[in-house]
Amino acid sequence: xxxxxxxxxxxxxxxxxxxxxxxxxxxxxxxxxxxxxxxxxxxxxxxxxxxxxxxxxxxxxxxxxxxxxxxxxxxxxxxxxxxxxxxxxxxxxxxxxxxxxxxxxxxxxxxxxxxxxxxxxxxxxxxxxxxxxxxxxxxxxxxxxxxxxxxxxxxxxxxxxxxxxxxxxxxxxxxxxxxxxxxxxxxxxxxxxxxxxxxxxxxxxxxxxxxxxxxxxxxxxxxxxxxxxxxxxxxxxxxxxxxxxxxx
Amino acid sequence: xxxxxxxxxxxxxxxxxxxxxxxxxxxxxxxxxxxxxxxxxxxxxxxxxxxxxxxxxxxxxxxxxxxxxxxxxxxxxxxxxxxxxxxxxxxxxxxxxxxxxxxxxxxxxxxxxxxxxxxxxxxxxxxxxxxxxxxxxxxxxxxxxxxxxxxxxxxxxxxxxxxxxxxxxxxxxxxxxxxxxxxxxxxxxxxxxxxxxxxxxxxxxxxxxxxxxxxxxxxxxxxxxxxxxxxxxxxxxxxxxxxxxxxxxxxxxxxxxxxxxxxxxxxxxxxxxxxxxxxxxxxxxxxxxxxxxxxxxxxxxxxxxxxxxxxxxxxxxxxxxxxxxxxxxxxxxxxxxxxxxxxxxxxxxxxxxxxxxxxxxxxxxxxxxxxxxxxxxxx
Numbered sequence: 001x002x003x004x005x006x007x008x009x010x011x012x013x014x015x016x017x018x019x020x021x022x023x024x025x026x027x028x029x030x031x032x033x034x035x036x037x038x039x040x041x042x043x044x045x046x047x048x049x050x051x052x053x054x055x056x057x058x059x060x061x062x063x064x065x066x067x068x069x070x071x072x073x074x075x076x077x078x079x080x081x082x083x084x085x086x087x088x089x090x091x092x093x094x095x096x097x098x099x100x101x102x103x104x105x106x107x108x109x110x111x112x113x114x115x116x117x118x119x120x121x122x123x124x125x126x127x128x129x130x131x132x133x134x135x136x137x138x139x140x141x142x143x144x145x146x147x148x149x150x151x152x153x154x155x156x157x158x159x160x161x162x163x164x165x166x167x168x169x170x171x172x173x174x175x176x177x178x179x180x181x182x183x184x185x186x187x188x189x190x191x192x193x194x195x196x197x198x199x200x201x202x203x204x205x206x207x208x209x210x211x212x213x214x215x216x217x218x219x220x221x222x223x224x225x226x227x228x229x230x231x232x233x234x235x236x237x238x239x240x241x242x243x244x245x246x247x248x
Numbered sequence: 249x250x251x252x253x254x255x256x257x258x259x260x261x262x263x264x265x266x267x268x269x270x271x272x273x274x275x276x277x278x279x280x281x282x283x284x285x286x287x288x289x290x291x292x293x294x295x296x297x298x299x300x301x302x303x304x305x306x307x308x309x310x311x312x313x314x315x316x317x318x319x320x321x322x323x324x325x326x327x328x329x330x331x332x333x334x335x336x337x338x339x340x341x342x343x344x345x346x347x348x349x350x351x352x353x354x355x356x357x358x359x360x361x362x363x364x365x366x367x368x369x370x371x372x373x374x375x376x377x378x379x380x381x382x383x384x385x386x387x388x389x390x391x392x393x394x395x396x397x398x399x400x401x402x403x404x405x406x407x408x409x410x411x412x413x414x415x416x417x418x419x420x421x422x423x424x425x426x427x428x429x430x431x432x433x434x435x436x437x438x439x440x441x442x443x444x445x446x447x448x449x450x451x452x453x454x455x456x457x458x459x460x461x462x463x464x465x466x467x468x469x470x471x472x473x474x475x476x477x478x479x480x481x482x483x484x485x486x487x488x489x490x491x492x493x494x495x496x497x498x499x500x501x502x503x504x505x506x507x508x509x510x511x512x513x514x515x516x517x518x519x520x521x522x523x524x525x526x527x528x529x530x531x532x533x534x535x536x537x538x539x540x541x542x543x544x545x546x547x548x549x550x551x552x553x554x555x556x557x558x559x560x561x562x563x564x565x566x567x568x569x570x571x572x573x574x575x576x577x578x579x580x581x582x583x584x585x586x587x588x589x590x591x592x593x594x595x596x597x598x599x600x601x602x603x604x605x606x607x608x609x610x611x612x613x614x615x616x617x618x619x620x621x622x623x624x625x626x627x
Binding site: 034069070073074077185186187188189190191192195 | 252254255257258259261262263265266291294295296297299300304307309
């Protein structure tokens, strides 16, 4: 079975994000970028499935600018077999990305698509679900455990009330949550070797899709700063101020 | 020389992440236990850190000097003990074989060293011989197909975990030309280890005496197969290592600067963050500037080395300046931290002790000065 892992290049999780002066988005010039951490977990899961003999080939795909190649190289260094870069300078939006991914799925025919539940830049949490809808495939979102048995995928999902386990008939879409696994570091020799693994460059049109913006960003602003608290004399005052705030 | 900047960026980013996510959190434990957890050594092995400088043909990464320096700058950012574990395989424990070894010696040892399967170590210093390396007393006497070694080697880094020593012994008369470099496996009959040294700093780095009592090694254990070349081999090894150590010093200085900045932002005195007081700013500025100067000189010297230039003077200058510089930076870092910087649970406290060694080993500051002046006068 082939598995397809879409990965997104996002602002590194350790970078303090700043809003652009005109509010049209966040500052990306000279900012350190990295693979979306949830996608890293998805790549790791695919490698573990391959190590366990459930998967023959791991294809990673990224939709983004030329530099998204670096993100794909990281996935190749971790253990993916080949990569596809769908190059675009447009801002990648969930529906556009899902349509391109549908094209990639039609071309590659994977038995499973594993991806992050959301990207940490726009936190949309839509791409996996939209892709499942476009393909008409089963989906298991927010996975904290994935087991493959024959043509069934047993997925444990992190839901509000606890954990929910579902059986999916494959082919299927799985979006992964934080606790699924701890991604490995690509070893330095594998980083060197990844340079020689195949990386195809394509356009959205190659997959019969387009990435034209479908959304309009009205405004981007920084979260409000923390406001000063109130000092209380004693427990009695604390309780009464909590009561008057309607918290207890 | 950087062969592929995108690739190097990935290597450096990976090492930086590993240092920040895995090694720095393990620092207090290493201080406490005076040992590096086996699990971390395994992770370093899996990451490929033991083979940074070993040629690609022997399973290493074959980093150029500039690339190696970029990685060493990252590794220097955490306790020197972690760097020390991989330090000998990438430096003094393997470079002798790479520089002067026979094909058989390279084929046998280098892939094992690159994988971290065996740990290499370098044994030159003796109880009575430090800087005056040409005066070593350890004797090697030919006996049929073997050599019989007698003597003691002192302060040998990684000796307690080493599998093979690049060991200098005297086969001929007095002086440098009587010295031969041997590859001595740990399990050689007649080789034993002294008790582990109690050091001022760099806890977690194990050193001890290596004692040779009628220790038997085969004649093909001579690096390059020819007697009397050992001093030259040792000097080649130490030359390359100087830039690596200098880069590690700069990495440590950067860490000390970062620790100082974050403390200066948080700590409040006289109603404001101490970073707003100009005398504290002066210390930060001095440290930041010196750290940057060290970084620039190390990278420049590495580039010259990769271009094939003779860099004996530059390498000695880098080792001298950066090791002295990190001492000053560590001193200021403790000063900025005040009393907290004197306490055992502060990172700057152990760095203050750790970095003292950089001025002593792989050529003291005074030896570097002599080399620099000699190169200048003889130019």
